[in-house]
Amino acid sequence: MLVLGIETSCDETAAAVIEDGRRILSDVVLSQIDVHKEYGGVVPELASRKHVEAISFVIREALSGAGVEPEQLGGIGVTRGPGLIGSLLVGISAAKGMALALGKPLCGVNHLHGHLFAVFLERDDIHFPFVGLVVSGGHTSLYHVESPMEIQLIGRTRDDAAGEAFDKVAKLLGLGYPGGVVIERHAKGVDPGDLRFPRALMEKDSLDFSFSGLKTAVLRQAEEFFGRSRLNDAPGSFHALSIPSAGECVHEGVKLISAAFQDAVTDVLTTKGLRAAEMHKSEKLIVCGGVAANTALRERMIEEGLRKGIEAVFPAISLCTDNGAMIAARAEHLLSAGLSDDLNFSAKSRW
Numbered sequence: 240m241l242v243l244g245i246e247t248s249c250d251e252t253a254a255a256v257i258e259d260g261r262r263i264l265s266d267v268v269l270s271q272i273d274v275h276k277e278y279g280g281v282v283p284e285l286a287s288r289k290h291v292e293a294i295s296f297v298i299r300e301a302l303s304g305a306g307v308e309p310e311q312l313g314g315i316g317v318t319r320g321p322g323l324i325g326s327l328l329v330g331i332s333a334a335k336g337m338a339l340a341l342g343k344p345l346c347g348v349n350h351l352h353g354h355l356f357a358v359f360l361e362r363d364d365i366h367f368p369f370v371g372l373v374v375s376g377g378h379t380s381l382y383h384v385e386s387p388m389e390i391q392l393i394g395r396t397r398d399d400a401a402g403e404a405f406d407k408v409a410k411l412l413g414l415g416y417p418g419g420v421v422i423e424r425h426a427k428g429v430d431p432g433d434l435r436f437p438r439a440l441m442e443k444d445s446l447d448f449s450f451s452g453l454k455t456a457v458l459r460q461a462e463e464f465f466g467r468s469r470l471n472d473a474p475g476s477f478h479a480l481s482i483p484s485a486g487e488c489v490h491e492g493v494k495l496i497s498a499a500f501q502d503a504v505t506d507v508l509t510t511k512g513l514r515a516a517e518m519h520k521s522e523k524l525i526v527c528g529g530v531a532a533n534t535a536l537r538e539r540m541i542e543e544g545l546r547k548g549i550e551a552v553f554p555a556i557s558l559c560t561d562n563g564a565m566i567a568a569r570a571e572h573l574l575s576a577g578l579s580d581d582l583n584f585s586a587k588s589r590w
């Protein structure tokens with residue numbers, strides 16, 4: 240079956256065509272990063288406008304790149320939520336229009352389930368049940384995936400998501416947006432020495448996460464390194480620090496904080512992810528979402544996993560960050576089980 244997947248939950252307009260749930264025939268992602276960069280984060284109103292401008296082009300490119308006529312599709316999957324409501328509605332409206340015109344089944348897909356199911360596009364040795372960790376800009380959640388239809392949430396963040404913490408810390412250090420990639424670059428090869436940030440909720444039986452204390456600890460350390468006078472009040476509870484960024488002479492403190500922060504996040508995610516796999520006797524731990532693109536996390540998780548007899552499985556980086564193929568992969572499972580939605584469904588900002 241050929242499935243078209245459409246994703247517009249945040250700042251990427253994406254569409255892909257996959258075949259039989261395994262083969263990616265096309266995967267088009269149009270990022271809005273340059274639009275949001277100057278604001279230091281995603282501006283919802285701008286995001287929906289950019290999706291409106293891009294959606295038809297992106298879908299057409301996905302179909303022509305795959306060499307597929309719309310009539311050949313077996314079904315369409317579209318992200319229903321969670322995400323920015325205005326952005327979600329753009330993808331949903333386009334998908335509904337196509338489904339109606341073509342008379343094809345349509346599935347409203349949970350974006351987080353999409354992240355989890357991206358792994359099936361690369362691996363044919365993933366069997367149910369398994370434990371999955373979704374680490375993205377909006378979520379840090381552990382799932383016990385018993386079957387395609389039984390996906391239990393077994394742990395989640397009580398405050399910030401891991402990706403959100405990367406983004407906020409990068410903003411604090413004046414490194415720009417999005418934060419994950421720049422923090423990773425500044426942390427590369429740096430030994431934080433004695434600088435160690437707190438790890439929250441590490442008690443033995445907890446599968447929940449908390450990253451807001453870590454963010455505050457970073458702020459205090461930045462004050463110590465750079466002096467309070469360099470902190471400017473910014474909207475919200477956080478501060479913006481103006482210091483030279485990449486390319487210029489980067490303050491040693493920026494590198495140390497980046498490395499110690501990345502260590503702390505990596506440590507918590509690795510410990511809890513593997514703990515969840517052990518608790519649920521899962522030989523594999525699927526790690527997905529934007530933060531799963533982080534090399535330090537990938538290396539640490541794989542190495543520690545090996546020691547515990549658990550294989551940490553990371554999709555390719557292009558499948559970790561938001562894309563249409565993962566939405567198509569999830570839709571394929573739903574469509575194969577005979578499930579689809581009527582055209583009355585709406586977007587869900589929370590799910």
Ligand code: KG4
Nearest residue numbers: 375376377402418419529530532533560561
């Ligand atoms: O899954 P995703 O593309 O979008 C959401 O669904 O949120 O995740 C985006 C998040 C951002 O917070 C970004 O800073 C983070 O993933 N991210 C990274 C890296 N690349 C992206 N975090 C750490 N290291 C990276 N290399």
Ligand code: ZN
Nearest residue numbers: 375528529561
């Ligand atoms: Zn995502």
